[in-house]
Amino acid sequence: MPNAANNPVLIKHHRITLRDFTPADCDGFVAYQMDARYRALYNQPDSPETRTTSTALFERFLGWQAETPRKNFQIGIFDAKSDEILGCIGLRQQDMPAHVAVMGLELAPACWGRYRLALDAINLMLDYGFNQLGLGTITGSTGNGNRRITHLATWFGATLTQSRPGPDWMTQKGWHEVDWSLTRETWLAKNNFK
Template identity: 30%
Template sequence: MFVRTERLTLRRFTPADAEAFAAYRSDAEVARYQSWDPPLPLADAQRKVEQFGQDDPAAPGWFQYAMDLDGVLIGDLGLNLDENLMQAELGFTLAPAYQGQGYATEAVRGLLDDVFIERKLHRVSAECDARNTASARLLERVGFKQEGLRLSHSFHKGEWTDDRLFGLLRTDYLS
């Protein structure tokens, strides 16, 4: 399952992606608001991209899309498809060299087009650390609405953090 945008291809991971994946996921700033701790050793990255490449994007659970710019892995998007196959949760990560150039916004819009237009999902949700203003702005830019704020909800990397909750309905996205 591929998604093409003006500049990007969202595709399955391949073994050739492991080195770039390890590099950006090892960056402390990239990992700051994410669930993993850097660094990501190359051997672990190789195992992860191999597993990602075998996952089924139409099955419930997380599917990780490789964000490809002219054959170069620049980030990834995760879509956690609910058991009911009508809603999903979204996550995204972008290598620092490609931030601030609209790639993440373009990739998220491309994936939203796919899930709302082609796959006809009802709803997509996302959440982020309240301090992660770049991710919150991206979500708002593509149409997500903040639906809640959970104060001191997550114990993340040794501290309690607030979580911003976002949602986007198919009807709102298509209007």
């Protein structure tokens, strides 16, 4: 099985492109994180500190690209035609057992409710993780109030494994954190791959 851990990520699809961020993408990333809807979800103020935090997060993603071996892949989701940033998706292996990664997905508020976009991004990233990085298990977590992500995880064959109190922003909404896990074998069987 190939190991693409130190190669730049570029995954093309007819609707979206998943690719490593470049410094030129920073403004678009910070802009969607500063959207009032995004800040309201995480109870963040419209402040210079919030903007600085988003910029620092983006710079961390760029820094991960230079690590050898590369353990964390947080890449942009872009419109295939316009190259507009639609969100980001990641697989993080740092501090995880061998062949296990944590997936995270974030769509820009303008894309909330675009289920096909989320499905495409997750499917492409699962394929990359299992078939290019040689992962055996991909896990994730979400708030129980985020039923869309929970539904997507189970649609791909993931098993809900644990529920626990979440961070403050979840608690304030009356949510708790739900963990899920998906093995390569289950994903292959669910998707009828040979």
